[in-house]
Amino acid sequence: MIRAGVVGATGYTGFELICLLARHPEAELAFATARSDAGKRLSALYPTPLDITLQRLEEVDLGSVDVLFLALPHAAAAEVAVQALAAGTRVVDLSADFRLRDADVYSAWYNHRHPAPELLGEAVYGLTEWSREDVRGARLVANPGCYPTSILLATAPLLQAGLLEGATIIADSKSGVSGAGRAAKIGSLFAEVSENLKPYSIGHSHRHVAEIEQEMAALASKAPRGLLFSPHLLPVTRGILSTIYVPLPGGWGAKQLHALYRETYAAEPFIWLLPEGETATLAHTVNTNRCAISLHPVPERDQLILVSTIDNLVKGAAGQAVQNMNVMFGMDERAGLL
Ligand SMILES: NC(=O)c1ccc[n+]([C@@H]2O[C@H](COP(=O)([O-])OP(=O)(O)OC[C@H]3O[C@@H](n4cnc5c(N)ncnc54)[C@H](OP(=O)(O)O)[C@@H]3O)[C@@H](O)[C@H]2O)c1
DSSP states (O other): OEEEEEESTTSHHHHHHHHHHHTOSSEEEEEEEOSTTTTSBGGGTSSOOOOOBOBOGGGSOGGGSSEEEEOSOTTHHHHHHHHHHHTTOEEEEOSSTTTOSOHHHHHHHHSSOOSOGGGTTTOEEOOHHHHHHHHHTOSEEEOOOHHHHHHHHHHHHHHHTTTTTTOEEEEEEEEOGGGGOSSOOGGGSHHHHTTOOEEOSTBTTSTHHHHHHHHHHHHOSSOOOEEEEEEEEOSSSSOEEEEEEEEOOTTOOHHHHHHHHHHHTTTOTTEEEOOTTOOOOGGGTTTSSOEEEEEEEEGGGTEEEEEEEEOTTIIIIIHHHHHHHHHHTTOOTTTTTO
């Protein structure tokens, strides 16, 4: 059995991790830590039959587990990662702290100095389908962001094939409210979100832009120009749907595109390529670790529209983190996730 610890267990992704670990056949939860709610039972915070008492981070031995999941805000996560690695424990960090390779780029987008720049070189960006060889041997995995997961999985086959050279990729994404975390914020109140659809950080200003452009450049055999990204707050609890506009590769039709995606993702248990004529929706992926992708060429305008959906808390966070743990410890990648 792999022993796992969860830090930040009272947040949405921390709780999701605990639920996934509880049904994992080869991993067990050794401890779950909290800050404000330390000492409480998890069932006092969430409607769960799991009998878990939340501990303070200072009370637990970080070296007593094989893997530590960090479900903390950025900056706080890096500090704990340093302690865990020093104790010999492998880390999967759900925050943005180790996703960007350059400390200056991190400071520019996150408005503070990176707490552990010396670790950026070794952190592996854990978009599992595209990095499992590196994830396998990693001490520190930077679990991708939720929007980046939906956009990168949908565009990677085209990028890898060099079909988006010089392109501006336009991603219009909608996320459920759990994407903003559990802390009380006016913008997440029912009365603010319900019966509304709110764009925010339009264009090139959302923090995920840096991560997506960095990884697009890494995946591409011929570099695209960059990204335009418009996220929206959708009045549902979970799920992300990204509608992505790219130039249609010259002479390519629906059959050829489907063949490319089918071939690229043939062995992937969590990528669901929809047949021609069908469209990915949130319902295809909510509460699962899947990413559903549908392809919509518009030859009369030389455009290709991709639709990609995930559950932000599962494939966009805790599910992908468990998938990465499975790879790190040589387990079946699907363990605990089907
Ligand atoms: N929500 C998503 O869909 C999603 C998807 C991908 C990645 N992520 C990333 O995953 C991380 C966790 O997200 P979340 O949505 O689960 O957040 P959340 O619901 O707001 O929970 C954050 C957790 O961290 C604790 N915490 C906050 N500040 C802390 C500090 N300075 N030191 C120690 N603990 C602290 C909170 O405890 P208190 O209650 O005591 O503050 C809570 O347990 C974030 O970095 C987020 O960007 C989230």
